[in-house]
Amino acid sequence: QVEVLESGGGLVQAGGSLRLSCAASGRAFTMYPMGWFRQAPGKEREFVAAINWSGTLTSYADSVKGRFTASRDNAKNTVYLQMNSLKPEDTAVYYCAASTKGRLGTLLSPHEYDSWGQGTQVTVSS
Numbered sequence: 084q085v086e087v088l089e090s091g092g093g094l095v096q097a098g099g100s101l102r103l104s105c106a107a108s109g110r111a112f113t114m115y116p117m118g119w120f121r122q123a124p125g126k127e128r129e130f131v132a133a134i135n136w137s138g139t140l141t142s143y144a145d146s147v148k149g150r151f152t153a154s155r156d157n158a159k160n161t162v163y164l165q166m167n168s169l170k171p172e173d174t175a176v177y178y179c180a181a182s183t184k185g186r187l188g189t190l191l192s193p194h195e196y197d198s199w200g201q202g203t204q205v206t207v208s209s
Contacts, residue, residue, distance in 0.1 A: 089202060115182055182197060
């Protein structure tokens, strides 16, 4: 099992930017596809972005495409989510997840992931 820990959330005005980080434990980090999900109050957890083990493939939810960018630095065991042009509807708790199931590519379903962080709050004011 790998442990992941998110950081970088906060309060930002609409149109602003934030960069979330997700630090993971374990030497096998470079083998894991990683994902970002979010959950707003009263709503289900939803997919935001995913990145494959090497960082060469990414996938995004339509609602964030063109505004958010996922990347990873395997030397630092860290995944990032750069969020630009933030909107009030982006307000949510953001979760980082790792998949240790041996899957390839980018994984969009939360059921593909077996290690989750505690989440970091992102609040976008209008």
